Amino acid sequence: MTLEEYTDRFTGMLNFDERKGYEGYIVHSERLVEFARTIRDELGYDYLSSVTGVDYLPDEQIEVVYHAYRSQGGPGLVFKVQVPRINPIVPSLVSIFPGADFQEREAWDLLGIRFEGHPNLRRILMWEGFHGHPLRKDWEEPYFEESEKPFNSRWPEGKAFRIEENKPFKKNVQYPPEFTPDGWIPEADTALYSGMVRLGAKDAGNGRSLETDQILVNLGPQHPSTHGVFRMVVSLDGEEIADLKPVLGYLHRNHEKIGERNTYLMNMPFTDRLDYLASMGNNFGYALAVEKLMGITPPERAEYIRVMMAELTRIVSHLFSIGTLLNDLGAFFTPMLYALTERELILDIFEAVSGSRMMCNYFRFGGVARDLPEGILEKVYELVTERLPRKVDELDTYLTDNEIVRTRSIGIGVLPREQAIEYSAAGPVLRASGVGYDVRRAESYSIYDRFDFDVAVRHNGDVYDRYLVRLEEIRQSLRILQQVVRDIPDGEFQTGKPQYQVRVPPGESYGRVENPKGELGFYIVSNGKPNPWRYHIRSPSFINLTAFGEMCKGHKIADVVAILGSIDIVLGEVDR
Amino acid sequence: MYGIGLIKGLGVTLKHFIETYLDDIRWLGRRYYRDESLAERQGPHARGIFTVQYPEEKLPVPEEFRCIPFLVYEVGEDGERLYRCTSCGICSKVCPPQCIWIVRSNDPETGRPIPSPTEFFIDIDICMNCGLCAEYCPFDAIKMDHDYELASYDRLADHIYNKERLSKPVTYYESIRPMNFAFEEAARAEKEAAKEARRKAK
Numbered sequence A: 001m002t003l004e005e006y007t008d009r010f011t012g013m014l015n016f017d018e019r020k021g022y023e024g025y026i027v028h029s030e031r032l033v034e035f036a037r038t039i040r041d042e043l044g045y046d047y048l049s050s051v052t053g054v055d056y057l058p059d060e061q062i063e064v065v066y067h068a069y070r071s072q073g074g075p076g077l078v079f080k081v082q083v084p085r086i087n088p089i090v091p092s093l094v095s096i097f098p099g100a101d102f103q104e105r106e107a108w109d110l111l112g113i114r115f116e117g118h119p120n121l122r123r124i125l126m127w128e129g130f131h132g133h134p135l136r137k138d139w140e141e142p143y144f145e146e147s148e149k150p151f152n153s154r155w156p157e158g159k160a161f162r163i164e165e166n167k168p169f170k171k172n173v174q175y176p177p178e179f180t181p182d183g184w185i186p187e188a189d190t191a192l193y194s195g196m197v198r199l200g201a202k203d204a205g206n207g208r209s210l211e212t213d214q215i216l217v218n219l220g221p222q223h224p225s226t227h228g229v230f231r232m233v234v235s236l237d238g239e240e241i242a243d244l245k246p247v248l249g250y251l252h253r254n255h256e257k258i259g260e261r262n263t264y265l266m267n268m269p270f271t272d273r274l275d276y277l278a279s280m281g282n283n284f285g286y287a288l289a290v291e292k293l294m295g296i297t298p299p300e301r302a303e304y305i306r307v308m309m310a311e312l313t314r315i316v317s318h319l320f321s322i323g324t325l326l327n328d329l330g331a332f333f334t335p336m337l338y339a340l341t342e343r344e345l346i347l348d349i350f351e352a353v354s355g356s357r358m359m360c361n362y363f364r365f366g367g368v369a370r371d372l373p374e375g376i377l378e379k380v381y382e383l384v385t386e387r388l389p390r391k392v393d394e395l396d397t398y399l400t401d402n403e404i405v406r407t408r409s410i411g412i413g414v415l416p417r418e419q420a421i422e423y424s425a426a427g428p429v430l431r432a433s434g435v436g437y438d439v440r441r442a443e444s445y446s447i448y449d450r451f452d453f454d455v456a457v458r459h460n461g462d463v464y465d466r467y468l469v470r471l472e473e474i475r476q477s478l479r480i481l482q483q484v485v486r487d488i489p490d491g492e493f494q495t496g497k498p499q500y501q502v503r504v505p506p507g508e509s510y511g512r513v514e515n516p517k518g519e520l521g522f523y524i525v526s527n528g529k530p531n532p533w534r535y536h537i538r539s540p541s542f543i544n545l546t547a548f549g550e551m552c553k554g555h556k557i558a559d560v561v562a563i564l565g566s567i568d569i570v571l572g573e574v575d576r
Numbered sequence B: 001m002y003g004i005g006l007i008k009g010l011g012v013t014l015k016h017f018i019e020t021y022l023d024d025i026r027w028l029g030r031r032y033y034r035d036e037s038l039a040e041r042q043g044p045h046a047r048g049i050f051t052v053q054y055p056e057e058k059l060p061v062p063e064e065f066r067c068i069p070f071l072v073y074e075v076g077e078d079g080e081r082l083y084r085c086t087s088c089g090i091c092s093k094v095c096p097p098q099c100i101w102i103v104r105s106n107d108p109e110t111g112r113p114i115p116s117p118t119e120f121f122i123d124i125d126i127c128m129n130c131g132l133c134a135e136y137c138p139f140d141a142i143k144m145d146h147d148y149e150l151a152s153y154d155r156l157a158d159h160i161y162n163k164e165r166l167s168k169p170v171t172y173y174e175s176i177r178p179m180n181f182a183f184e185e186a187a188r189a190e191k192e193a194a195k196e197a198r199r200k201a202k
Helices: A003-009 A029-041 A100-111 A187-194 A255-261 A267-272 A279-294 A300-329 A334-354 A376-399 A403-409 A417-422 A463-487 A540-552 A557-567 B004-027 B035-041 B090-094 B132-136 B170-176 B178-201
Strands: A014-016 A025-027 A047-056 A061-069 A077-084 A089-091 A114-116 A214-219 A231-237 A240-247 A507-515 A518-526 A534-538 B067-075 B081-083 B100-106 B113-123 B142-145 B167-169
Touching: A025 A029, A029 A061, A029 A077, A029 A089, A047 A100, A047 A518, A047 A534, A061 A518, A077 A089, A100 A114, A100 A540, A231 A557, A240 A540, A240 A557, A255 A267, A255 A534, A267 A279, A279 A300, A279 A507, A279 A518, A300 A334, A300 A376, A300 A403, A300 A463, A300 A507, A300 A557, A334 A376, A334 B004, A376 A463, A376 B004, A403 A463, A403 A557, A403 B004, A417 A540, A463 A557, A518 A540, A540 A557, B067 B113, B067 B170, B090 B100, B090 B132, B132 B142, B167 B170, B170 B178
Parallel strands: A025 A077, A089 A114, B067 B167
Antiparallel strands: A014 A025, A047 A061, A061 A077, A214 A231, A231 A240, A507 A518, A518 A534, B067 B081, B067 B142, B100 B113
16 A cells, blocks of 8 residues: 555645655644554554754744654655744654654754643753753854854954853853843752652562662763763662653754754764764765755765775774773773774774874765775775684674673663664664664665675664674674775766865755664755755664663663663764 | 683683783884884784873874864075965865954055965864865865874963964975875976966967
């Protein structure tokens, strides 16, 4: 059954999006929940990848954009809801796709879209006393200079100044009306705490002789296990977790607003700072999204270079992830440093190719910034055929059978298959739960269809399986890399002349790649101007956290650290 | 048997431990502060210890390494600085965090713009070392530096670099990026030759 037949069932409520450069359907908000249920149950679009909003200021309306996929793979389905800009209300899809939870909260926080029926519609990235919704087009940040880069003050009458001089401290913040910062007591925390599930000691009665007490513990924001500034509010029954809620936003910098101020090219180095352990992968996703809009494809050699860099990045990120996971399990730094040694050798390659170890900024629209320097291919060849396979095997011997690792991770943080899909988990978290969903295969991009590799899948969905999936993915990446080094052709590394101001025709595009952490998507709306109208990131770390509370319930507090380590978040990407 | 995995793991640690000492014997007193041992220690054949004794030893940076832009000038016949920069403003337009300020001035007599910057500021606190300015400069006038030891005592006074502070001679550029320099010089010579040929043809 095709979707066309459904347009009859939803007469007048379901229309094709006929704007030029746009795709998908526009659903009337009244029938949205029904539509979502239909596509999930009858058409098999069971994986809601991304939910976001776009503020169309000139049309006085706000649009909520959904990207749904089938967990068996294949192209996606885009559907949208349009509501007026003033007091926009859209029904929440959390009851059908629980993975929409954090994303709807984000859209409420940043765009002010009220999702009716959302169980916990509070701000997620900004604080509760924040004034306004920053991604609205008419919202100006405290350090506002101009709405588009390049700023006029830089040239030809450049005058160097520090922004603090123009907007001194304390004059740079806007507060809601009738708000005094000095007399403010953070009520939000009380609201947050009162929403936590608490088991009465008697209800929890599980036959233990020792009576337990209920306590609330704040892990973080400054906690070594969180790999950054991340807070977990944990409600404990004895040492057992009754409920856990992540609190985010400590590293929030409104990347998306910055992105909408920037020109297309300027965003490239900013994407490096999302998942800073995998900057090449971020570049890849963004380049794909913009190239889709521009309708260009990079030359052969550039495609091979891109795949090479993306796979090296995957190895780097997974090595780091395994290292930190072991740190979290208490194996203090020995496995971590063994993993980091190998990572350093790959970073040396990044440095020689792109000029920077971590903030690579190497991809350009229609190619890469420069060709590979001499001797790099030989170096990569040596690494991927000799050293890295040996070292991965060594890591395997070192850790996989270790009894302490096994007892600490087997059966911990289980995310069953159905829940993993429902919660829109991505990457190793999804694949460890028995869903063989890998964007490289499910909706192949670039030249991944040419390579011979397996998608790593495990079926238990616990911490141990996530570790094993990562280890296997390193091996598969090495396989791809061996083929890349063998096949890479000579030729151009860039289509056309390098331009600092690219022309992007109006329209929307969603570029997604399989980043080490999971599916990374860039949703871009262009109105033909040099700056993107909307620049949204579907960040895998952020969405993987939606299921975090569920995974932790019933485990001990020490396991929280291990589970968080196994999700492998990077706060640069979570908070954006 | 329970514990086998642990013992296997400890074996790996022991191997690393022994390799470090074997490596020590192999290099016998020549392990540190020598380029060839550093290259070996940090290369794909590394065994044993992997550390660099910074700041006594420093990892060599590859040619493409980028940290803070600088302005290239050529030295004229009388020793004056001839800047390649024409103050066209592309670098300040392409700069993602907008940290480049160029002051362009006009000739007081003719009123036409002078193709050279009067002042050039880069706020290195804001600069994100992306290298786009150097990449898109049509005159090879702004390049990324290799000097990464930039700490200073006064953030407010020292971190906005002016033209004086940013200027480096073309010989310095040649020394840090020989391949790029040779490539650009060749391209320029070719262009000049083509121009010459065109002029002769007229």
